[in-house]
Amino acid sequence: MEQLLSAFGRFHPLIVHLPIGSLVLAFIFEALSLRRSYRRLGIAVQPALLFGAFVSLLAGATGLALSEEGGYEDTTLAYHKYLGIVTMLLSFGLYFLRRHRTILKYEQRVRRPVRFFLFIPLLIVLSLAGHFGGSLTHGDDYLTNAFEFTGEVKVDPISKVQFMTQPDEAVLYADVIQPILESKCYPCHSSAKQKGDLRLDDAQWILKGGKDGKVLLPGMADSSSLFARMMLPHEHEDHMPPNEKPQPSSAELDLIRLWINEGATFDEKVKQLEDPKKAIELVNLLSDGIRKDSWLPAVDVSPASEGALKRLSESGIIALPMGANSNFLYVNFSNRRTVTNESLKALASLQDQVVSLRFSYCSFDNSDLSFLNDFKNLVSLYLDHTNVKDSSFQALEVIPNLKYLNVVFTTVGEKSIDPKKFPALEQVFAFETNITGETVARLRQSLPSLQVDTGGVILPRITSDTVVYRKKN
Amino acid sequence: MSAEELKNISRRHFLWESAAGIGSVALASLLGGCSKPNAAASLITDPMAPRVSHFPGKAKSVIFLHMAGAPSQLELFDFKPELKKLHNQACPPSLLEGKRFAFIRGTPKMLGPQADFLQRGDAGSWVSNHLPHFATIADEVSFLKGVYTDQFNHAPAQLFVQTGSPRLGRPSIGSWVTYGLGTENNNLPGFVVLTSGGKTPDAGKSVWGSGFLPSIYQGVQCRSEGDPVLFLSDPPGIHRDLKSRSIQAINDVNKLHHKEFHDPETLTRIAQYEMVFRMQISVPEVMDINKEPDYIHQLYGTTPGKASFANNCLLARKLVEQGVRFVQLFDWGWDSHGTDENLAIDIGFRNKCLEIDRSMTALILDLKQRGLLEETLVVWGGEFGRTPMQENRENVTNPYLGRDHHVEAFTMWMAGGGIKKGVSYGETDEIGYYPIQGKVSVHDVQATLLNQLGLNHEQLTYQFQGRPFRLTDVSGKVIQEIVA
Numbered sequence A: 001m002e003q004l005l006s007a008f009g010r011f012h013p014l015i016v017h018l019p020i021g022s023l024v025l026a027f028i029f030e031a032l033s034l035r036r037s038y039r040r041l042g043i044a045v046q047p048a049l050l051f052g053a054f055v056s057l058l059a060g061a062t063g064l065a066l067s068e069e070g071g072y073e074d075t076t077l078a079y080h081k082y083l084g085i086v087t088m089l090l091s092f093g094l095y096f097l098r099r100h101r102t103i104l105k106y107e108q109r110v111r112r113p114v115r116f117f118l119f120i121p122l123l124i125v126l127s128l129a130g131h132f133g134g135s136l137t138h139g140d141d142y143l144t145n146a147f148e149f150t151g152e153v154k155v156d157p158i159s160k161v162q163f164m165t166q167p168d169e170a171v172l173y174a175d176v177i178q179p180i181l182e183s184k185c186y187p188c189h190s191s192a193k194q195k196g197d198l199r200l201d202d203a204q205w206i207l208k209g210g211k212d213g214k215v216l217l218p219g220m221a222d223s224s225s226l227f228a229r230m231m232l233p234h235e236h237e238d239h240m241p242p243n244e245k246p247q248p249s250s251a252e253l254d255l256i257r258l259w260i261n262e263g264a265t266f267d268e269k270v271k272q273l274e275d276p277k278k279a280i281e282l283v284n285l286l287s288d289g290i291r292k293d294s295w296l297p298a299v300d301v302s303p304a305s306e307g308a309l310k311r312l313s314e315s316g317i318i319a320l321p322m323g324a325n326s327n328f329l330y331v332n333f334s335n336r337r338t339v340t341n342e343s344l345k346a347l348a349s350l351q352d353q354v355v356s357l358r359f360s361y362c363s364f365d366n367s368d369l370s371f372l373n374d375f376k377n378l379v380s381l382y383l384d385h386t387n388v389k390d391s392s393f394q395a396l397e398v399i400p401n402l403k404y405l406n407v408v409f410t411t412v413g414e415k416s417i418d419p420k421k422f423p424a425l426e427q428v429f430a431f432e433t434n435i436t437g438e439t440v441a442r443l444r445q446s447l448p449s450l451q452v453d454t455g456g457v458i459l460p461r462i463t464s465d466t467v468v469y470r471k472k473n
Numbered sequence B: 001m002s003a004e005e006l007k008n009i010s011r012r013h014f015l016w017e018s019a020a021g022i023g024s025v026a027l028a029s030l031l032g033g034c035s036k037p038n039a040a041a042s043l044i045t046d047p048m049a050p051r052v053s054h055f056p057g058k059a060k061s062v063i064f065l066h067m068a069g070a071p072s073q074l075e076l077f078d079f080k081p082e083l084k085k086l087h088n089q090a091c092p093p094s095l096l097e098g099k100r101f102a103f104i105r106g107t108p109k110m111l112g113p114q115a116d117f118l119q120r121g122d123a124g125s126w127v128s129n130h131l132p133h134f135a136t137i138a139d140e141v142s143f144l145k146g147v148y149t150d151q152f153n154h155a156p157a158q159l160f161v162q163t164g165s166p167r168l169g170r171p172s173i174g175s176w177v178t179y180g181l182g183t184e185n186n187n188l189p190g191f192v193v194l195t196s197g198g199k200t201p202d203a204g205k206s207v208w209g210s211g212f213l214p215s216i217y218q219g220v221q222c223r224s225e226g227d228p229v230l231f232l233s234d235p236p237g238i239h240r241d242l243k244s245r246s247i248q249a250i251n252d253v254n255k256l257h258h259k260e261f262h263d264p265e266t267l268t269r270i271a272q273y274e275m276v277f278r279m280q281i282s283v284p285e286v287m288d289i290n291k292e293p294d295y296i297h298q299l300y301g302t303t304p305g306k307a308s309f310a311n312n313c314l315l316a317r318k319l320v321e322q323g324v325r326f327v328q329l330f331d332w333g334w335d336s337h338g339t340d341e342n343l344a345i346d347i348g349f350r351n352k353c354l355e356i357d358r359s360m361t362a363l364i365l366d367l368k369q370r371g372l373l374e375e376t377l378v379v380w381g382g383e384f385g386r387t388p389m390q391e392n393r394e395n396v397t398n399p400y401l402g403r404d405h406h407v408e409a410f411t412m413w414m415a416g417g418g419i420k421k422g423v424s425y426g427e428t429d430e431i432g433y434y435p436i437q438g439k440v441s442v443h444d445v446q447a448t449l450l451n452q453l454g455l456n457h458e459q460l461t462y463q464f465q466g467r468p469f470r471l472t473d474v475s476g477k478v479i480q481e482i483v484a
Helices: A002-009 A017-032 A036-069 A074-099 A108-138 A142-147 A158-162 A172-184 A203-208 A225-231 A250-261 A276-288 A306-314 A341-348 A369-374 A437-446 B003-007 B011-022 B026-031 B040-045 B081-085 B154-163 B173-181 B204-208 B240-261 B264-286 B294-300 B309-321 B348-369 B442-452
Strands: A318-321 A329-332 A354-358 A380-382 A404-406 A427-429 A451-453 B061-068 B117-120 B125-128 B141-148 B191-196 B326-332 B376-381 B385-390 B403-406 B410-415 B435-437 B461-464 B467-470
Touching: A002 A036, A017 A036, A017 A074, A017 A108, A036 A074, A074 A108, A108 A142, A158 A172, A158 A276, A172 A250, A172 A276, A225 A250, A250 A276, A306 A318, A306 A341, A341 A369, A437 A451, B061 B154, B061 B173, B061 B309, B061 B348, B141 B435, B141 B442, B154 B204, B154 B442, B173 B191, B173 B326, B173 B442, B191 B309, B204 B326, B240 B264, B264 B309, B294 B309, B294 B348, B309 B326, B309 B348, B348 B376, B376 B442, B385 B410, B410 B442
Parallel strands: A329 A354, A354 A380, A380 A404, A404 A427, A427 A451, B061 B326, B061 B376, B191 B326
Antiparallel strands: A318 A329, B117 B125, B141 B410, B376 B410, B385 B403, B461 B467
């Protein structure tokens, strides 16, 4: 019986539109019949009203059945229900008023306008009922959202987590888990909608669970349907969030799993957890997504001079922005094979923009590198297979942001890699140079984070290099 | 202009037209320079000129090691001790219902892993004893253990991996990449293909074809024996000067032709003539591994003059070092069905593993010591995986141990090019049949590859037959979990 009722209720969204159409049509006929040329439409008002009244009765009945399923916001539902009932009563009332002309004992001339004005309350109530019905299915902010074309951009709540500076001091639920739920679950499980009778926007609701019982079993993530249903394969019909909605990333899933397995508390700080390191790692993983370009300097530079770019490319030097929206430049001399003083002059006007500079396989007319002194945003410098030597570095003062230096297959020795000149240096590639293991050890003392690769890798000869497997006889 | 003429006009056309019309060299700088000093004009026509990426990418080049035939993940990276216990037991019907296999019929038996596994490096990634050298660098690599495909035959599956579609006619990854980014060395092709293993892939040359993209973007297959590119050297009696002048004349005629008909293929032809002329000197040079020092030959295990995977690995490094954008290696012989000794999972397969072990390890280490690994994305994988069941072709157990094609789960790895080190992403169930976590599609892998080069796979499109096409069709998601 309950199932039958529920099936009946599901017809509500279909039937509910019939009275709307029919009653509005009755009103239009009534209004038109005020004019002489449309007077004959007046006879259609009554049947339309009667039909509208009956289908609104039906809509009301299906609506009541549907509301039994639950999952709707209580106050909005109440408004919708009572306004719907009033609509139905008004339409029946109007029909009887019209049918028994004796009740409206007006003169022929006044009768029509009076009938017209009697329609107005019906229309108002009908519109309001419809509006609340829409709010129930599409959410409170459905209409207003569409108007939000200016003003603030909707910020993904997860960005709060991403910009977190001290993850160990954070409260795991409030600062990490809640924003994830807000971003991925609230659209259907919060004050706006409660699909499956489930709300996730407050601790008490999360603990209460939904239509099918509890969704959270502290300590047992895999048995908690809150988490387990997110882990189902996408094509599984119980998978959450629904396929067409944004999906949580694996770091977000891991955080929810960790939170439940750690007891699903609502006030514990990350540092109080059994495994705070894991949680911090995961939080950092979340922020990774937005700091992808962190290897580029964190400053804004003006666009490069067109003239200089033109001069470079005319002489066969590649000079390209790092990306479509970036003013930083990548410059590659390798096709030229020689680096002339003129081309370095053209380069000088790009000193702010160049972040990556490649001279691989080139020979410098003048290998003095002091022209790099003003390249304050230079991050990577390729001098491999060139004629640079120790003396090239002498007049060079400082390249403050240089992180990557490649000098493989040159005669560069230890004097050249002066930590004072390259305070930000992280990686030096020094295969086939005069830089030795001793230098590397000394450099690491002054710049502990520096990695110097002097290459010369070998793979030992092992028996498997020569063995050939055959069928055993 | 007639509709027929309009059809021939592409974005590239527009650039050529506007550049020629306005005579603006500023446009040339927008396109980026990569040509001889006196070649400002040909630079605009050069479809291989380097171009701006969508966003700053970590990788500049890609080396794709495709193990054609599909190596078994269950003997290399996906350790399944549970499968060992089930060895020789009949396969439960639940794994067979509704499935189609290339050769398995009836009820096959389960086949335990035919290798010993150890956790390697600091990250503890599983690598079997079949790859002893590679095991030492497992920390450099990120493994994708839950890759799946939907094609269980070699040719369509190879096309799917290389072109994003199991059917013929789509451009290969290398074509898309060179179409998107051009190439940095104007003396070498932007997309080079090297094959080993004595056989080209089942899907034929379409796996490095340019599909509907202009044919300049198709892969240039280089041979490791004899002339690297056929018919590249001058015939006897023809001097380079004469050749230069004749190419100039032909190109002048072609330019007139292009002005009239606006066919992008004419531009391709012009660019190809020019490039071949330059390649005559640069290609034999870069393809000659004889000049490499002994320690490099020992590192890779190369024998000059032989067509081998090891030689191709060394060549791949040399090409990338010279600024080639995309190098595609195909190695054949991985189809371990167990139908003969060479295709036995415990005999021929092990020999194949040893064949690639030293050289692919050397490739990673050599790129690293030259400071190139961070900007070179190395991708390794087959077109699908192998079944946890022993193959029983036509319901008769094969003479040797072997596994059938498996589409549900297989392992690929990526290294360098801004990929995290030592990550194992994804997990299969206890017998390696389905991914249970970190399931990624072939399109996801392709999206990630493009992402590392600074390309958004949803924005890299080409208008064809009335709609924009892209490598990843309508799907694909960048696997952020392995992106550093």
